[in-house]
Amino acid sequence: MSVEVEFFTAERDVGAALRVAAGETVALLGPNGSGKSTVLGVLAGLVRPDTGRVSIDGEVLTDIGPGSSGRMVAPHARRTALLGQDALLFPHLDALENVAFGPRSRGTHRRTARAEAQGWLEAVGVGELGRRRPGELSGGQAQRVAVARALAADPRVLLLDEPMAALDVTVQPSLRQVLRRVLADRTAVIVTHDPLDALLLADRVVVLEAGRVVEEGVSKDVLSRPRSAFGARLAGLNLVRGTWRDDAVEAEQLVVHGLIEGEAPSIGDAVIAAFRPQAVAVYREKVRGSPRNTFLVVVSEVEPRGDLVRVHAGDLVADVTVQAAADLELVQGSAVTFSVKATEVSVYGI
Numbered sequence: 001m002s003v004e005v006e007f008f009t010a011e012r013d014v015g016a017a018l019r020v021a022a023g024e025t026v027a028l029l030g031p032n033g034s035g036k037s038t039v040l041g042v043l044a045g046l047v048r049p050d051t052g053r054v055s056i057d058g059e060v061l062t063d064i065g066p067g068s069s070g071r072m073v074a075p076h077a078r079r080t081a082l083l084g085q086d087a088l089l090f091p092h093l094d095a096l097e098n099v100a101f102g103p104r105s106r107g108t109h110r111r112t113a114r115a116e117a118q119g120w121l122e123a124v125g126v127g128e129l130g131r132r133r134p135g136e137l138s139g140g141q142a143q144r145v146a147v148a149r150a151l152a153a154d155p156r157v158l159l160l161d162e163p164m165a166a167l168d169v170t171v172q173p174s175l176r177q178v179l180r181r182v183l184a185d186r187t188a189v190i191v192t193h194d195p196l197d198a199l200l201l202a203d204r205v206v207v208l209e210a211g212r213v214v215e216e217g218v219s220k221d222v223l224s225r226p227r228s229a230f231g232a233r234l235a236g237l238n239l240v241r242g243t244w245r246d247d248a249v250e251a252e253q254l255v256v257h258g259l260i261e262g263e264a265p266s267i268g269d270a271v272i273a274a275f276r277p278q279a280v281a282v283y284r285e286k287v288r289g290s291p292r293n294t295f296l297v298v299v300s301e302v303e304p305r306g307d308l309v310r311v312h313a314g315d316l317v318a319d320v321t322v323q324a325a326a327d328l329e330l331v332q333g334s335a336v337t338f339s340v341k342a343t344e345v346s347v348y349g350i
């Protein structure tokens with residue numbers, strides 16, 4: 001299913017054009033208020049633009065503006081599924097019935113719908129929680145059920161609005177793995193603040209600033225040559241390229257342990273370890289502790305960035321507080337240890 005959208009809304013001053021190829025996942029990135037949710041709203045039929053057109057596989061769903069048909073297909077008739085930060089499950093139905101709701105409303109027989117729902121719950125790793133009500137689920141479990149419910153409705157396009165933003169950081173990696181599987185061959189648009197999501201979940205990135213598209217391209221191209229401020233933030237991730245060996249990413253001078261995103265690599269495969277500068281702690285002395293990766297490095301640059309200080313050491317970067325940078329007396333040439341927990345590192349094949 002390919003998607004095309006082009007619209008302008010004066011009230012929000014957001015105007016964008018976007019194409020998503022069949023089976024492609026596009027990440028929408030941008031600062032607060034840049035129009036990301038508005039794009040999803042227009043696609044889902046929740047926002048009526050002043051002018052604009054939305055089509056899925058050539059079927060026109062929105063067509064508004066001078067000389068147009070005025071068509072605006074209702075949200076429920078679009079066969080798009082929108083998943084937000086909060087799971088928004090029906091509180092009085094158990095997880096299985098929540099997921100069976102979509103197939104049931106398409107006219108599927110109750111027993112078949114429940115069997116389908118069970119299959120989707122298993123696909124997102126919560127097959128044993130079908131009898132629980134939403135109030136008895138953790139945030140991460142509820143969000144998995146919400147993903148299952150969205151998929152069970154057999155949408156042509158999956159729209160995800162910061163699906164992990166409300167979750168504890170410790171459960172984000174496992175949901176990200178579920179989403180990586182789910183999105184692999186689906187047509188989807190995901191709004192995210194997190195560059196790691198863009199890199200791991202999306203084929204292409206579209207960056208919005210102040211209601212306009214300022215940059216777009218294949219995720220790794222935007223990474224290597226960012227033109228917008230947000231693209232630069234994307235490029236700010238630590239990326240260590242290497243070979244998969246002894247359950248770790250072996251690079252020229254580093255060995256990095258992390259959580260595998262998606263399929264497990266085979267020995268000798270080319271892999272990348274990615275982690276945020278904020279996840280890196282900086283120490284003067286050597287650090288021990290098996291859950292942590294430690295790298296002995298020499299500081300090449302200390303760069304003030306608002307209330308943080310970015311510490312560069314060759315290709316690696318760490319963000320520390322101004323106070324920490326002062327306490328550590330960090331200057332160019334300082335020998336320090338960069339330390340990052342394995343649970344903060346995403347490892348994926350390339």
Ligand SMILES: Nc1ncnc2c1ncn2[C@@H]1O[C@H](COP(=O)(O)OP(=O)(O)OP(=O)(O)O)[C@@H](O)[C@H]1O
Nearest residue numbers: 011012013014030031032033034035036037038039
């Ligand atoms: N219901 C609304 N009515 C009018 N204006 C709105 C409405 N919702 C959002 N806006 C405005 O539209 C613009 C784009 O907002 P939008 O929510 O699409 O941005 P966003 O990039 O998704 O932001 P965030 O990352 O904060 O969720 C903003 O100026 C916002 O104030």
